Amino acid sequence: MTTRRAWRIPSAGSLERLAQVTEDLPPPGEGEARVCVEAIGLNFADVFACLGLYSATPRGAFVPGLECAGVVEALGPPRASGESAGTTLAPGDRVMVLTRFGGYATALNADTRYLVPLPETWTMAQGAAYLVQALTAWYGLVHLGALAPGQVALVHSAAGGVGLHAVAMARATGATVIGTIGHSDKLPLLEAYGLVRNQVVVRDAARFGAQLDAALAAIGASHFNLIFDAIAGSFFRPAFERLAPEGRHVLYGAADFMPSGARPNWLRLAWQYLRRPQFDPMTLIDKNRSVMGFNLIWLFERADRLPASASAALALNSAPPHIGARFRFDELPRALRTLQGGRTTGKVVVEV
Ligand SMILES: NC(=O)c1ccc[n+]([C@@H]2O[C@H](COP(=O)([O-])OP(=O)(O)OC[C@H]3O[C@@H](n4cnc5c(N)ncnc54)[C@H](OP(=O)(O)O)[C@@H]3O)[C@@H](O)[C@H]2O)c1
Incomplete structure (x- = not known):
């Protein structure tokens, strides 16, 4: 003992x-x-x-x-x-x-x-x-998201734990990344990770769509091929609307629901829940695009897949x-x- x-x-x-x-x-x-x-x-x-x-x-x-x-x-x-x-x-x-x-x-x-x-x-x-953050980035971008060279990926919370792995892996894949952050003080770190200023959006809910258009225009693109999104909330729709045909919106978290205090404010959470992103799945057929979701806990239960997944993530970004x-x-x-x-x-x- x-x-x-x-x-x-x-x-x-x-x-x-x-x-x-x-x-x-x-x-x-x-x-x-x-x-x-x-x-x-x-x-x-x-x-x-x-x-x-x-x-x-x-x-x-x-x-x-x-x-x-x-x-x-x-x-x-x-x-x-x-x-x-x-x-x-x-x-x-x-x-x-x-x-x-x-x-x-x-x-x-x-x-x-x-x-x-x-x-x-x-x-x-x-x-x-x-492990958790790199596997999350690899699983969402590569395994589910099938990110390919030449594609454009929107990575939310790009300076965060998962976000930095996602930026590095997307760039290693040969994709162009547009990252979003909540505060401009995270900009220098993303520049160190190879993103130039106009590839980073400091999110403003009131004009998020226009911010995305400006960032896309700056790289000579009009749409995203992949959206890697753990915020959801009011930032979901403006990004989703800019998804190209064959595009994948991969949802893996809901940071927008994070309470600010030591315990949840259930009234505020109920209000946020009622205002959560909703869409008609039938429109996915017309526009030829997908919304996917995953929880890494599922992969925790597939121990047999862990060694290969960890090796694949490390092979893509060993920094x-x-x-x-x-x-x-x-x-x-x-x-x-x-x-x-x-x-x-x-x-x-x-x-x-
Ligand atoms: N599905 C899965 O299996 C899985 C696995 C791992 C992580 N996740 C999710 O992935 C996300 C990133 O995880 P992480 O551990 O790497 O954390 P992190 O990105 O280092 O930190 C969370 C970030 O969320 C952003 N954010 C947006 N709205 C927020 C709010 N209302 N309150 C606080 N932060 C807010 C902040 O960055 P900006 O303001 O700069 O955007 C913050 O730094 C989390 O949402 C997490 O739950 C999911």
């Missing part, structure tokens, strides 16, 4: 309920490895989970957190089913870990099928910043991810509130 520290929430509903606990961690079970965690990667979905706005959130008490990086300390007995994934692991290996909750801890037992070797030159913080903010383990709730505020860039990482 090992002792660990973890951030636990007795039930979803408020960020204020997160409390640090010291607890026993049993030895790793069949097909598991005990990982000594050195860095934890935060995801926007963590905030939704703590607020109780994420459908995959466990009932009752749980430790949030979908990914981390650390060192394998011990291995449990091999899986009885004889599945080989993960069996090449040994104590001392540096790994990136995907976990369906449970990542906010100084040690955890993880299914070995969800451990990916940390690239040799990467830091632990970079490892904790990679270490951008860490926008670092916090100490004791500061984890503050790190979450910072991410919730919408002003961070790249990944928010908690170092243990």
Whole structure:
């Protein structure tokens, strides 16, 4: 038995309920490895989970957190089913870990099928910043979105964690990217990622359509072939209306629904829900375009597909991810509130 520290929430509903606990961690079970965690990667979905706005959130008490990086300390007995994934692991290996909750801890037992070797030159913080967001970008842009060279992609929240991966992967594919951001202070980072000023839209809900037209005109295009959208809300329709025939609008989040306080304002959420984007699916046929959606949690349940998906994402963009903010383990709730505020860039990482 090992002792660990973890951030636990007795039930979803408020960020204020997160409390640090010291607890026993049993030895790793069949097909598991005990990982000594050195860095934890935060995801926007963590905030939704703590607020109780994420459908995959466990009932009752749980430790949030979908990914981390650390060192394998011990291995449990091999899986009885004889599945080989993960069996090449040994104590001392540096790994990136995907976990369906449970990542906010100084040690955890993880299914070995969800451990990916940390690239040799990467830091632990970079490892904790990679899997969820890079897989999301790869799955949405490449696997579902079939982005091709010469196409034009609109990437919302382009300076965020998923967004920066999407920008890099779209450019590596040979596509031209137009990125949107909420605040102009994120511009220099996107310039460092290869976008010129007129390829970046600082979103203004009152004139978003005109902003998109200007950005398209600046690159000599009239329509998007792919829209990568985790905001939805009032920004959905102006973008959707500029989708080319054969275009794909890939929806994978709804940041517009993010409450600003420690707990949801249910009245405001109900109002936003009533005003959510709606359209007639029959028009998709006439205009020859598609709207798609996905949730990476689905891929979490397909462990067999993880190694190939992670390799494909790394092959498309092997640069270490951008860490926008670092916090100490004791500061984890503050790190979450910072991410919730919408002003961070790249990944928010908690170092243990
Ligand atoms: N479907 C899936 O499987 C999946 C997997 C991973 C992530 N996601 C979704 O992908 C999105 C990006 O995730 P991430 O972890 O990389 O986060 P992130 O992009 O680093 O941070 C979220 C960003 O959302 C934007 N935003 C728009 N409206 C907002 C609001 N009302 N309040 C706060 N922020 C707002 C902000 O950027 P700008 O203002 O610059 O746009 C903010 O920085 C999230 O919506 C997340 O839920 C989905």
